[in-house]
Amino acid sequence: MVVLSAARWVRSRLSDRFWRVQEVLKYARHFRGRKNRCYKLAVRSVRRAFVRSTKARREKKRFLRGLWITRIEAASLEHGLKYPAFISNLLKSQVELNRKVLADLAIYEPKTFKSLAALAQRRRQEGFLAALGDGKEPEGIFSRIVHHH
């Protein structure tokens, strides 16, 4: 008998269903409850986990920057400076260290951080002096002390 096409009652069946299911379950093995065993629940949890990890990768940068700022603030307060004063005066003195490195220096190199704080403080005082000017009053202005002749 010549068979030109496959018989119509033969359907193709999945033979690697186990491995397709394991591909998803392997990411769910450390979850809590039935979602680490049952495929239907695991698929949803794994999908949410992936989406959350992609979003968290963007949030991590913001979070770490806030952490660095907190640490720099704490270290500069130990030396008597507030964080905005410290950062702005460092930038005005053309020292372009970023917050990550400043936080690392504050933790592991306290003497270096102290010298940077002193630099920022000195630049701050110079800025104040430059803003105040001579200290004399402008001409033609009535001062509080009126001399009667």
Place this chain on the structure above:
Amino acid sequence: VAKTSLTSPPWPEVKLPDPVEEAKYHAAEVVRKVNGLISAGRYGRLFAVVHFASKQWKITSEDLIMMDNVLEAECGDRIRMEKVLLVGADDFTLVGRPLLGKDLVRVEATVIEKTESWPKVNMRFWRRHNFQRKKIITNPQTVLRINTIEIYPCLS
């Protein structure tokens, strides 16, 4: 005239040292001392802050650095990092404004390996809209080993 609450400003009076005298003191004392320490070799482990691959790193000798990009250098090539922002030892620190001179510091590194990162999953999903995209990303990475950090006594 009697002193009132408004005779002097409320902030504390700060007298800064004279700039000419301070420049003289700086040139004579500080620079000479630091040059002396450097040329005598009286420093322990040096650390440096280097700007490399658009990031700043705090490095010492013999430590590993991993960058999340490709470097056009073969494995085993020696590299000199030129943008040094800060160099420090136990007793002194040299702060660059913003960079230190190339004749002052020398940071050498070797390329150790060039791999890809672990497969990170990038997934987007909108509920009730039958929309999900899954992409597996492997970034190229380069691992460098910092060999030495040297300083030369050419301050001025």
